[in-house]
Amino acid sequence: MNCRVGCGACCIAPSITSPIPGMPEGKPAGVRCIQLDQHNLCLLFGKPERPQVCSQFHATPDVCGDNREIAIWLITSLEQQTS
Template sequence: MECREKCGACCIAISITSPIPGMPNGKPAGIPCIHLTEDYKCAIFHSHDRPAVCHGFKAEKLICGNTREEAINIITRLEQGSFEDFI
């Protein structure tokens, strides 16, 4: 699966505990990364400064659902440890 246009759910819903340029303490879940552009793309996608967790995240139907809203909902539930919906 390719990343959905104008989504950015992974740049909002996941927490990142490693440093990000401009966010030395990472970012909490639910807070948009400062590198998320207005059209929901990652401004540092091709940069070596992009965190490993971001580089390792791959769009998949199970995680990204059918819409941006579904992706945010699914990733948020996973962040919160609400796995019962997925088992």
């Protein structure tokens, strides 16, 4: 599965504990990443400063569902189960 352009669920729903440029402490779950632009595209995509955890994420149907709203719900649910 390829990422849905403009989704951004993986940049909003989960917590990220590694530093992100502009967010040196990472980001809490449910908080929009500062590197997500107005079109829900990652400003760090393909750049070396992109956190490794972000680079390693792969969209899959069980995590991303059929649309953005389901993706946010699924990722939020996974976050709550692993916190």
